[in-house]
Amino acid sequence: MQAAIRPGASTPLMLRTMLLILSMMAGLACAQPVIPVVGNEDFIRIAPSQLEYLLEPAGTDPAEFLRHSNEHPWQASQSLLLEPPVSEQAVWVRLRISNQSAQLLPRLLEIQWVNLNRISLFQTWPDGELYRVDNGLDVDQTTLYRSAANFLLPFNLHPQAVNEIFIRVETKHLLMLPFYIWEEESYGRYELNYYYLYGLLFGAMLVMLLYNLFLWIFTRDGNYLLYCLYLASTVLFLLSATGIGKHNLWDGNTWLTLHSYPLFAASAFFTAALFFVSFLQLKKRARWMYGFGILASVYWGIELLINLLSHSFPATMTNTAALITSMVALYITVSLAVRGDRIAITFSIAWAFLISSTIILLVMLLGLLPQNFITQHIQSVGILMETVLISIALAQRINRERNLRSRAQQALLSLREQSNRELEERVQQRTEELEKLTGRLRRTNDELQRLSITDVLTGLYNRRYFDEVLYKEIIRSYNNGQPLALVLADIDHFKQFNDQWGHLAGDECLRIVAEELQTNIRSETDCVARYGGEEFAIIMPGLNEEEAIRRAQSICHSVAHKSLSVRGKTLSVTMSFGVTAIVSDKETTSELVTAQADQALYQAKDAGRNRVVGFTSTDN
Incomplete structure (x- = not known):
């Protein structure tokens, strides 16, 4: 039961409450209400205290709203998560950016949160013309200025002036608004490194998925199959949460664009609950533990089914259920570990990696830790470590059961060891085939990219x-x-x-x-x-x-x-x-x-x- 958070990803479902608590501390960070831009910055992370916001009154016309913007009761934000965190009303955000250079500076505003239905950026130019650009899940992706994993909005900073930028946001999810201002070329370099990093992460998780899938094929142990389903759901959720799926896999599929996040989140919790009950053998433990596992499986199964039918639960209900499920599951795991269950100990350590890395990233997003390569991508390492450790816990469980039968089945054990060696060779072979297939896919993608900008008949650009x-x-x-x-x-x-x-x-x-x-x-x-x-x-x-x-x-x-x-x-x-x-x-x-x-x-x-x-x- 996990989710991903990063600059450009999402807040993990199981730690919504942690974000609300930590957000109260964000006011300690020092920031200026006016954002200074000299002109040579690669990017600027906007601190919560550098933005002002308010909920849009019903029936508000954007142009009329902007004409009287200074008359509205703007309030300063204390964290990246606005208050209230969920609202059916649109929210207006005001950024005041001082261009201290003598040049017009074209910039990109990146919103590193994928669950925004509609975002509109407004800027009044010196000649009085109102500039507007739109983005979001509900916006036709073919009309965007630039398609990317996150939401990008281009704007200009006029020289020697304080530029007011207004952003109108509509969302059915959390009002989480991590803003970054990028110089164009710098964003291109960041985007390349970002895809490279997550390519490694997804590659490692897919290898683990294939490895456990082959183990299930040869052992027919249902825990391996459940873990494969959990891994697959986690990969799909990460693709949705990072925006990589929307940008690279289901681009143009409106239904998946709008529903992938809650759908794959519910799928991850559902498969995690099933794996949790089976792997820790809760039926043989305390009755309340088994009852909780079944109840969690039923709840997330229902939410998964409702999402498949294009409906959704209220965000507050889903967040509460995710928090309760995660905390009770953690309590059960720690309780079993305290009793000396070695498998539960490994399971608890895996959880500790994920939760501690997520907390570090949350504190960084709130401005209480510096943003660098480690803090920005620490949770990716946590997810990978959790995946590896749970695989180790799976191996521990299988080895324990195998040792109980080993003394009476020496001949069978010898045959099994031989099968394991063959299995490892086959896994290695399949891994090499996967790497070759990945290479061919990369070359095919490059060729498709070339063809997308080329006129087929003449060979010129289109x-x-x-x-x-x-x-x-x-x-x-x-x-x-x-x-x-x-x-x-x-x-x-x-x-x-x-x-x-x-x-x-x-x-x-x-x-x-x-x-x-x-x-x-x-x-x-x-x-x-x-x-x-x-x-x-x-x-x-x-x-x-x-x-x-x-x-x-x-x-x-x-x-x-x-x-x-x-x-x-x-x-x-x-x-x-x-x-x-x-x-x-x-x-x-x-x-x-x-x-x-x-x-x-x-x-x-x-x-x-x-x-x-x-x-x-x-x-x-």
């Missing part, structure tokens, strides 16, 4: 990748003050070409043109993509309009001199080019830049095609 690159280059142009050129190109009379020579010839024409475009760009900086149909786009960072026009003219001449053989005839094609170049400001959008290049392209067509026209220039 429209989706083009949009991402153009957005980033506009921001870079704004930050650096460097020009950015965009070229839109269209094959002249392509429809007539297709009608006359057929679609196969048209496809070959597209491939040849794409190859010619790719050959004539700067591979280290430019991005050429198939924009749609017979239309192509080239992003040229650092070039002004005159330079971009010269480059486009060179490409135009190169394409015109390229021949195409169709049905024994040598054909040629021409292209029209529209060029625009800008130095981005805060009003610049992808749509604006594209529209300028598109307008220039249509001027090139109207002027007779096979030419290059700049947005602000005459026919070249």
Whole structure:
């Protein structure tokens, strides 16, 4: 019976009460109500006392609320868990961030808690425009700025000013709000290390799962099967609690996105209760212990069934049941250990690793311990140690029963030892196969990632990748003050070409043109993509309009001199080019830049095609 908590994961069900108690101590931490940002920070962890919040009055309009934000009764938070911890009302949070640098700082706000149904970030820009971005479980994942394990919200910090950021949160779970402010590249490095760490954790747990599954196959001991079910449920719950499952496994599955956390939590408690009763042989112990085990199994079985039917228990009821189940189970385990039960002793030590590591992480989240690699990931080590120790306890139990029969069954013992050696070899073989399969899966994932941004016919980047690159280059142009050129190109009379020579010839024409475009760009900086149909786009960072026009003219001449053989005839094609170049400001959008290049392209067509026209220039 376990859950995971980390920056970016969840509060463990069995320690909700601990968090409430520890949160009262968080007020001792020193923090400023205004969050200072110099500009060179990789990330900033927002302390509880640096945020203000209030529950949203019924029927509140967000725009009206923000216009009168200073008139509302904001209250300072004492911990990452707000008060009340569960509310049907939305909650508003205000962050006041001082940009002490002289530059506009694009930043990411990360909320490291996965059970938020809807999050909206609002920021009023100096010109009065209201900026808004949404995220959350109920938000269409395809519309997000960036999909990640946790919730990310982009915003800008205007220079030499105190920026007020408002976040509106709706959730059916705990109002747990660990906020982090990230610089983009730093978050990318953190995310890579984060996936690497949890990849190792899940890999180790899957190996333990396979090992115990093979033990069950060969021994037919039901405890191994129950432990495998418990391990599987724990892995699924961790995938849900860390957001890795939502981001990497069931992305796009709305039902699982909304229900995976309570579903897999109930599954973990249900399988843990069954394993607990069977493994510790509670039926042979005190009657009340066995009765509690059965009662816990029935309760969590019912909650699991209700979650499968797309319903859910109230959060307070689930949290209370989780706390009672965990504490009573711990009391039973310690009681048996005190009586000298060696298996119960191992079981208690396993629990001690999990609970102590979880408490350390809770204290770190509340700001009473420094955040570092050890405190941030201590619970992952605790979970792994618990898994290993319970496996050892399983082995202890089997060995004890085996020793009771060993003196009368020496011949059978010899055969069993041989079987165990073969089993270990098979487990090793399966582990190696799993590692090979993992490698193939990783290579397949890399290939799928490449294909997701590539146009299949031409081999160029597709429209989706083009949009991402153009957005980033506009921001870079704004930050650096460097020009950015965009070229839109269209094959002249392509429809007539297709009608006359057929679609196969048209496809070959597209491939040849794409190859010619790719050959004539700067591979280290430019991005050429198939924009749609017979239309192509080239992003040229650092070039002004005159330079971009010269480059486009060179490409135009190169394409015109390229021949195409169709049905024994040598054909040629021409292209029209529209060029625009800008130095981005805060009003610049992808749509604006594209529209300028598109307008220039249509001027090139109207002027007779096979030419290059700049947005602000005459026919070249």
